[in-house]
Amino acid sequence: MKSKAEKINDYIDNCLEPQELLAFEEEMEADSTLREEVELYRDVQATLSKRMSRQEQELRQSLVHAQHKNRTTTGKTLPFKKMLTYAIPIVAAACIIVVVRLFFFQSPDDLYNLPTMHTAVVRGATDGESSYAKAATLFNAEDYNAAMPLLQDLVSGDPTNLQYKYYLGLCHYGMAEYTLAAQILEPLAAGTSVFKNESRYYLALAYHKEGKDQEAIQALKQVEDTSTMFKKASRLLQKLELKK
8 A cells, every 4th residue: 555655756746547546636635734745745846846957857757657667567556665776776866966956056047046936825725725826837837927817816816915925026027027026025025924035035136137236235135144045145145246
């Protein structure tokens, strides 16, 4: 019998048989914790996919293909421990490449990349949860033009939801509408929500794209040193100050 982790992995990789898929989706409907775990796995996968090169993606797909081929030829899944025997070399190779790329070959372009849009709404579920999930899928595919109307509708329906506003601002940034992005991000950057530091960073980027480097520098200096954005903010700050 498969473990929960194996089921989630197979669901994400589209390796479940039709009956298994139906049962798993019914289980997700009844179990909010399972839904959160699936979304978390998707977020991690999306983040890694953005950082992986074509060769790294092929390594991962080789593992998925091998697992699927085993099922179709034998009619059953290898025991998880045995599967690890084949998986570990592939996964280890992919991880080494990713780590090397992350820590030794950071591209300056990563300062300007938008983050993955989280699929779980911070302040509880709303009637717009389905629209939000669709917007997240489009945003993470960098289809900002299609994600924009969905996010605009979400903000109109719930103007107090700061998460909707945050991603709407980022969507404007992704569409090179830097003035509109700044207008949305400014009050978030000045606030006290969980999005304040991220908003300050991307507000700085919008200012920078508009040629307002002095305003960008001030926004970057407000990013707190306890924030996950602090290292990137420091790098961008150093870059902008060298231009002065």
